[in-house]
Amino acid sequence: MSRPRASLRTAVVWEVLRQALERRAATCGRPELEVLDTGGGSGNLAVPVARLGHRVTVVDPSPNALFALERRAAEADVAERVRGIQGDVAGLFEVAERGGYDVVLCHGVLEYVDDPAEGLRNAVGALRPQGVLSLLAAGLGGAVLARALAGHFTEARQVLVSSDGRWGAGDPLPRRFTPEGLRTLARDSGLTVESFRGVRVFADLVPGSMVDTESDALEALLQLEEAAAEDPSLHGLASHLHLLASVD
Numbered sequence: 001m002s003r004p005r006a007s008l009r010t011a012v013v014w015e016v017l018r019q020a021l022e023r024r025a026a027t028c029g030r031p032e033l034e035v036l037d038t039g040g041g042s043g044n045l046a047v048p049v050a051r052l053g054h055r056v057t058v059v060d061p062s063p064n065a066l067f068a069l070e071r072r073a074a075e076a077d078v079a080e081r082v083r084g085i086q087g088d089v090a091g092l093f094e095v096a097e098r099g100g101y102d103v104v105l106c107h108g109v110l111e112y113v114d115d116p117a118e119g120l121r122n123a124v125g126a127l128r129p130q131g132v133l134s135l136l137a138a139g140l141g142g143a144v145l146a147r148a149l150a151g152h153f154t155e156a157r158q159v160l161v162s163s164d165g166r167w168g169a170g171d172p173l174p175r176r177f178t179p180e181g182l183r184t185l186a187r188d189s190g191l192t193v194e195s196f197r198g199v200r201v202f203a204d205l206v207p208g209s210m211v212d213t214e215s216d217a218l219e220a221l222l223q224l225e226e227a228a229a230e231d232p233s234l235h236g237l238a239s240h241l242h243l244l245a246s247v248d
Contacts, residue, residue, distance in 0.1 A: 010044075011222055011225070011226070012197060012199050012225060012226055012229045012242070013107075013134075013136060013197075013199055013242050014045075014048065016134075016195065016197065016242065016244060017045070017049075017105075017134050018052070020103070020132050020134065020244055021033060021035075021049065021052060021054065021103060023132075024102050024103055024131075024132050027130065028102060028130070030102075031053060032053055032054055032055060033054040033055070033102040033103055034054070034055055034057075034100060034101045034102050034103075034128075035049055035054050035055065035056045035057070035101060035102065035103045035104075035105065036056075036057050036059065036096055036100075036101040036103070036104045036105065036123075036126050037049075037056055037057065037058045037059070037104075037105040037107075038059050038088075038089045038092065038104065038105065038106050038109055038123055038126075039059070039060055039088070039089065039106070039107065039108060039109040039112075040056075040058035040059070040060055040069070040105065040107075041058075041060050041062065041065040041068075041069070042065045042068035042069050042072060043058060043068070043069040043072045043073060043082065045105055045107065046058045046069065046073070046082055047069075047072050047073055047076050047078060047082065049105075050073065050076070050078035050081040050082050051076060051078055053081075054081065054103075055081050055082075055083075056081060056082050056083070057083050057084075057085065057096060057101075058082065058083065058084045058085070059085050059086075059087045059088065059089070059092065059095055059096055060084065060085075060086065060087075060088075061086060061087065061088045062086075063086060066084040066085075066086060069082065069084045070082075070084060088113070089106070089109055089113060089119040089122050089123060090113055090114065090115070090118065090119060090122070092122040092123070092125075092126060093122065093125070093126075096126055097126070098125050098126060099125065099126065099127065099128055099129075100126065100128065101126050101127055101128060101131060102127075102128055102131050102132070103127075103131060103132045103133070103134065104123050104124075104126050104127055104131065104132075104133045104134070105133075105134045106119075106120065106123045106133060106134065106135045106136070107134065107135070107136035108136060108137070108138075109123075109137075110135070110137050110175075110177070110185075111137060111138050111173050111174060111175055111176065111177075112173075112174055116175070116185060117185060117188065117189065120135070120185055120186070120189045121189050121190075123135075124189045124190055124191060124247060127247050129247065129248065130246060130247065130248070131246065131247055132244060132245070132246050133186075133191060133244070133245050133246070133247070134242070134243075134244055135182070135186065135242065135243050135244075135245065136199070136240055136241070136242045137176075137177045137182055137240065137241055138165075138173055138175075138176040138177065138239070138240055138241075139176060139177060139178070139179070139198070139199075139235075139236070139237075139238045139239055139240055139241045140159060140160075140165040140176040140177060140178050140181075141178070141235075141236040141237045141238065142200065142201075142204065142237060142238050142239035142240070143156075143159045143165065143167060143173075143176055143239075144156050144159045144160055145205065145237055146204060146205065146239070147159060147167055149205060152167070155167035155168055159176070164176070165177070165178075177241060178236065179196065179198075179232075179235045179236055179241055182241050182243060183196065183243070186243060186245050190247060191245035191246065191247060192245055192246050192247070192248070193243050193244075193245045194243075194244045194245055194246055195243065195244045196232075196235065196241070196242070196243045197229040197230065197235070197241070197242045197243070198228060198229050198231070198234050198235040198236075198237065198238030198240075198241060198242075199225075199229060199238055199239065199240040199241065199242050200225065200238060200239035200240055201225060201228040201229070201234050201237050201238045201239070202221065202224060202225060202228065203221065203225055203239075204239045206221060229242075
C-alpha cells in the first residue's frame with residue numbers, strides 16, 4: 001500500500017516516539033500516561049498519542065491552533081483525552097504542572113523561543129522522575145545544503161557563519177542547531193540522551209515529481225530516510241534533529 005508523501009516528514013519521529021511511549025508505560029506500570037505537548041499546535045502528534053490511550057495536554061500560544069486541535073480531537077473520538085491550554089514554554093508553569101508528566105514533547109519550539117536553554121529547562125522541569133523528553137529542532141546543516149542546491153551560495157555560507165544558523169533577514173526561522181549543539185543543550189538541562197537521529201536527510205531535497213506518482217519510489221525513499229536517521233555521519237545534513245532523553 002502506498003503512503004502519502006507527508007509520511008516522509010513524520011514516520012521516523014513517530015515510530016521512535018511510539019516505542020518510547022510503550023517503554024515508559026511498561027516501566028511505570030501504567031498503560032495510560034500523562035503527556036505534555038509544548039507548542040503542539042493543532043494536534044499533529046497529540047491526537048495520535050491520544051489514540052494510543054494516553055492523556056495529552058497541549059500548550060500552545062495560538063488560539064486558532066487550539067481551536068483546530070479541539071476539532072481534530074473530536075473527529076478522532078479522543079476529545080476526552082486531549083486538553084488544549086493557551087500558553088508557551090517560557091511561562092510553562094503558569095499553565096502546566098511542574099513534575100507532572102511521564103513524557104514531554106518539545107517539537108519545533110526551541111527555534112522560536114527567546115532563550116532555548118530556559119525553554120528546555122522548563123520542559124525538563126515538567127517531567128516526573130525517569131520521565132522521557134522528545135526533542136525535535138531544525139538542523140543547521142540541512143539548511144546549508146538546501147540553500148546551496150538551490151543556487152543561493154551566499155545564503156548557504158551565511159547559515160554556516162552566523163551564530164544562529166540563519167541565511168538572512170528573510171529566513172523564517174530565528175535559529176537552527178548543530179547535532180553537537182543540541183546534545184550539549186540537552187546535557188546542560190540535566191538530560192541523559194538515549195538516542196539521536198537525523199530527520200529528513202533527503203526527503204526535502206527530492207523533487208516531488210520523482211516520488212509522488214510512484215509508490216515504490218516513495219516507499220524506497222522512506223526506507224532510505226529510516227536508515228539515514230540512524231547514521232551519525234549523516235546527522236549534520238538533516239533538515240531536523242531528533243533526540244530522546246530522560247531524567248533521573
